[in-house]
Amino acid sequence: MSEAAVNTADSRGIESLVDDWSADKQAYHVPWGKAMMWIFLVSDTFIFTCFLTSYLSVRLSTTQPWPPQSEIFALSFGGDPIPLILIAIMTFILITSSGTMVLAVNYGYRKDKIRTFWLMVVTALFGMSFVGMQAFEWTKLIVEEGVRPWGNPFGAAQFGSVFFMITGFHGLHVSAGVIYLLTIAFKVRAGHYDKKGYEVVEIAGLYWHFVDLVWVFIFAFFYLL
């Protein structure tokens, strides 16, 4: 029944929408786990947007000047401090890891277990280095610059609370993603999904790309604007 729907209607047009919702049957023609991952990601979008919107709200309403992020997150390698350089490196690391993940998904569907395993491990390693750099960044901000959730020497007190809350919650997502990816990677190598199929890799990939996606917004709104 559901197969017929998949095959007949134009699979992306309005007809397919009516078709999928117009009868007492399965609405999403994707594996159950994938649909549920998407539901989770949509709800996570709401959480992150609420955080970013509260940031918007406090930044607009504070009468203290907002601390200059570009200078605060500058890092010097012996010479003059380069603005935002660590954040830029973190951004590139996360994009690289997204690329290795998308390849892992592709090789997963080709049932190339070894390539899938290693690509997922590499993705997880990039994730770990991201978290490591974030730990470095936090340490520098707390110890050297004296930024606290309730105040900082530069300007508006809300800077600290917003920074620790948003980047902390994102870092938590990356850390959870690393554990998630490694779990799936080792199960792939053990041949756990030979019979069940390799959708799990795609589902794990969705989560990982989402983490990258959230960083795109944090990078723009918190660090650049």
Place this chain on the structure above:
Amino acid sequence: MSSEAGQQHPLGVYYKVWALLFVLSACSYMVDFFEVQGAMRWTLVLLFMVLKAGFIVAIFMHVVWERMALVLTILGPPVALLLLIGLMTIEGNYVAGTRYQYMGHDRDAVALGPDDLHGEEHGEAVEH
């Protein structure tokens, strides 16, 4: 059956988008590096952000290849968030206005940077 079998696409698409994401990230970093300010900064940063987010969702997360029922479930609800953002912008500006008006804060106050506070430690002479 192809959509049941999962999302399988030629690797070329991924490599192209991957490269594009690097270029877009480099572009948004350049905006900060060359200290583009004002309306131009907002335009460029938001443009690169939307493009990057769009390519990640569309290609890496396979949304362009999904059926409409799933696509609307993913992209529909977040539209409501635009309303929240709009309302909070109005609210935030209003609160700031009342604070300036009734609490006498300085509208032209300038934030301090790390160099102002401990320029010596960074080995930098503070010359503004």
